[in-house]
Amino acid sequence: MESAIGRVASLEAVLFDIDGTMAISDPFHHRATSEMLIKVGYNDGVPITHEFGMTHMAGRSNEQIGQFLFPDWDQGRLDAFFAEKEALFARYAGEGLKEIAGLTALCRWAGERGLKRAAVTNAPRANAELMISILGLSDFFQLVVTGEDCERSKPFPDPYLRALDLLGASPDHTLVFEDSTIGVQAGVAAGMPVIAIADENREGKLLTVGASLVIRDYRDPKLWAELGKLDTTRPRESC
Template sequence: MLAALFFDLDGTLADTDPLHFQAWQELLDELGLAIDRTFYRTRISGRLNPDIVKELLPALSPEESNQFIERKEGRFRELATGLAPLAGALDVLNWANGRGLKYALVSNAPSENARFMLGALKLEKAFATMVLGEEVAAGKPDPLPYRVALERLGVSASRSLAFEDSPSGVRSAVGAGIPTVGIATTHPPENLLELGAKLVIPDFDDPRLWVLLRSAGSLEC
């Protein structure tokens, strides 16, 4: 039977990618790099900031890279004051609470952003367990964040379910052996299915998700 749920944050609990795209676009434009949504989706979305900056702005020193990242995330927070949970997300959390399921946040978001977003979503008290990419030896797409989350909750992968919107997130969860539901806020459904998602839905209100949750005893890796 299902014992635990794991949630990504950006693009999963809230549709934040349009805001991240705007922040990246503005700051990269200052440095002469113009990006569009396809570039953002394929080169930036779901990845760790240091890896993105190292690839896109290799001339920056480590100090300049950190300053750029801080500016980008500060701009994101300025844009994100009106965040709302993705449709149905609170219903899933309430459903999990009502059945005594464990759950955790597993995100590549910087810790300051993660806590800011949870506060904006009024979920700051919801997640007693959080695994953030910058706090472990490797972030997504490496499976390590999910392996750490499984260990912290004391559950097996086969009795868990993960929710992810990005290819890197799906790779991470699937790589840890966790059945994964793709949230198609940022990437085409077929991309997430190709990477191993069991189901891809637009949001948590999708009736197919509730069929899956109610028959979760039959989940297999």
């Protein structure tokens, strides 16, 4: 684990997923999706479990989720379903979205060192920007890349490669922060070490797909021990 992060040596950029990585958003996604699935009679109207959502939906784009849930639906029906679901999510998130503990401190650390930074997500752009705004980080991120911006979304590396290209950053000097299996796979496929946010139940799976380090949140001493080994000497700027 140490060698994968240590090879970065001189750190110049940090890339963050949003859902579950920066924000505690899963409860709001679960609520909105569950309500919509009950409305359309999915699974005979039986509510989906949290485990079902984490296994089949976490980190995935709406296109990927739609193909799994409703393989026989036409595009118009899928678009209408997800438009309503995302509107519900935005309403619920606006009532109580919170950051993963320690995120603000990490952003301040990155900003003070002049690191390049981008949010890279499979979420629709409107809700990605909404979550970033609620977290007070609209001025922190230099760009937001969504799966919609690329021919292929995560778990393919395309969104992360696009972010690197737009930032003018090298994968050899960049860290990725993720929380989902497909997100970790995308970051690793793009050639970067990935630090994953997860509880003990998911730690093994994320390490198996290539995470270099798994932490509980951004206050984790393991994270700061690794960051302390990296050369981040850059002009200071505000977070």
